[in-house]
Amino acid sequence: MKLTELCLKNFRNYSNLKLNFKKPIILFFGANAQGKTNLLEAIYYLATGKSHRAQKEKELIRWETSGFYLKGELEKEQAQYTLEIITNYQNGKNKNLKVNNLSQTNTRNFLKTMNVVIFSPEDLMLVKGTPDNRRRFIDQEITQVDPSYDFYLKNYFKALRQRNKLLKTYQDKNTLAQHLPPWNQQLVHYGSKIILKREEVIHKIRLLARLIYRKITNQTENLELDYSPSLEFEDCKFREQLSGEKLAHKFLNTLNENLQSDIEKRTTSIGPHRDDLIFKINNKDARQFGSQGQQRTTVLALKMAELEMIKGEKGEFPILLLDDVLSELDDNRKKHLLNLTEGRVQTFVTSTSMEDFNGDVDIKAKSQVFRIDNGEAVKLNAGNQE
Ligand SMILES: Nc1ncnc2c1ncn2[C@@H]1O[C@H](COP(=O)(O)OP(=O)(O)OP(=O)(O)O)[C@@H](O)[C@H]1O
Structure with missing residues (x-):
């Protein structure tokens, strides 16, 4: 185009x-x-x-x-x-x-x-910066290929804000739990869709970025990109086994398990708002061990993978x-x-x-x-x- x-x-x-x-x-x-x-x-x-x-x-x-x-x-x-x-x-x-x-x-x-794909100096923080940089990257990427994802994000964050507001302001800790289920339902409904979509898109970018990274480094280095969701779903570890229903069930259970600690900490401790991406170069965490040059090449490979992925989805x-x-x-x-x-x-x-x-x-x-x-x-x- x-x-x-x-x-x-x-x-x-x-x-x-x-x-x-x-x-x-x-x-x-x-x-x-x-x-x-x-x-x-x-x-x-x-x-x-x-x-x-x-x-x-x-x-x-x-x-x-x-x-x-x-x-x-x-x-x-x-x-x-x-x-x-x-x-x-x-x-x-x-x-x-x-x-x-x-x-x-x-x-x-x-x-x-x-x-569009944009590449600006702030993107060089993708590897080294905080997880919200990486979440923003992946969310922007998904919204481009699936605009309905933006709707899930907006609704998820609306529910999260409401739940956190209750956790922060509600005085009576004994009855607080009764007021959370409607927000839990919303978090689980939209959050599961977000997790599934992130998993699917990261899988595609992972393959493309790996190839591109090897090419830029003349086949001398390997880049691995992994999704690190805050919700552990080891019982459905392989992406083929992930289903919306299983995830929703797991998400709701985990919210309930974490209820007391959320009430104590006055915030929601689990969900896509705490997800992250992990980059490994030759099996070592790029955030800790990657040189500046390797981190730059990682970001470049990601941006190029983004171009290829949109081409694949949109033609x-x-x-x-x-x-x-x-x-x-x-x-x-x-x-x-x-x-x-x-x-x-x-x-x-x-x-x-x-x-x-x-x-x-x-x-x-x-x-x-x-x-x-x-x-x-x-x-x-x-x-x-x-
Ligand atoms: N809402 C606005 N109305 C009028 N001028 C604005 C507005 N927002 C930003 N500017 C002006 O736009 C200019 C900045 O533009 P821009 O960020 O595109 O700079 P740039 O040419 O890319 O510079 P750099 O090379 O430093 O990145 C500044 O002069 C700023 O005052």
Whole structure:
């Protein structure tokens, strides 16, 4: 799939911008704080309905205005899609999502149109950082291939917040337990679906990432990726034996077993909100023993696996957004990334320096280059482009 046009109105530091994309690689370069990442954020938002960095949608609205407008023209499977997001906060929140000029009441219809994979410096924390980084990675990944997963997540976290609120605020510990079952039911219902989906997707990524990692390291190192759910289901250890029913049963039993300790600690100690991923390189935990280089290669292999996995599920490669990461990758890693994507994956790249685009991998010639300067984009000639 490829984005052929992007329009932004009152989005971040852009008042009104329209860009057309004609080459497989699009480079946004310029000094710090000029609006390069804002452009990737706009593309990410059109695909996922979320920002990859802002907590609140309001942050995206250009200061002193009351709403933003985004439009993307997408080519996919030889069909053409116009995606639009119109927000207005003048009288409360008002948001309209449109595909081909038709308002979508079901957000899932909008979200399934365009897919992106983003790779930014924060992703380098995937291996070393806290488990919530890894949960976010896997959840974003799953939502791209199955938008209904977002519904399970939202409902799970709604139930979790309610249960934790009761655990924190309810005074009479003797009767508290009577009020928890409705929330337990919700946790178990949505939580089991989340666990099953995570298990399924991690299994696919594990195989792809393993192959890619071996290739980048010239077959010298092995990467293993494991799902580490907080709920131990050793009685149905093999994924073929996992069923929603078995899991739900196990989850409910464990919640009941942990009831007293949850009441004492005033929080829910078990469930997908405590899951983690484990990376091992040559059988050693990459978080503890991996060198910086190995950790970077792990993240790169994961991102490349993500591209391949979406291609497998959706039949087309997603759009790749590389936010300021080329300078973090050495020539070998850059080469692998660009070999995989070349000619197949439309790639948007931001950088503060054109130096990133030189060296062994001369991507300039295949690229369309824009200099980004204080919310304006100036198209430059690069290589042999028109
Ligand atoms: N809601 C907003 N309204 C107006 N301007 C905003 C808004 N949010 C952020 N900005 C401005 O956008 C600019 C930052 O843009 P962006 O994050 O895209 O920078 P960048 O070019 O990627 O920089 P870097 O190279 O440092 O990552 C800053 O000047 C910031 O003040």
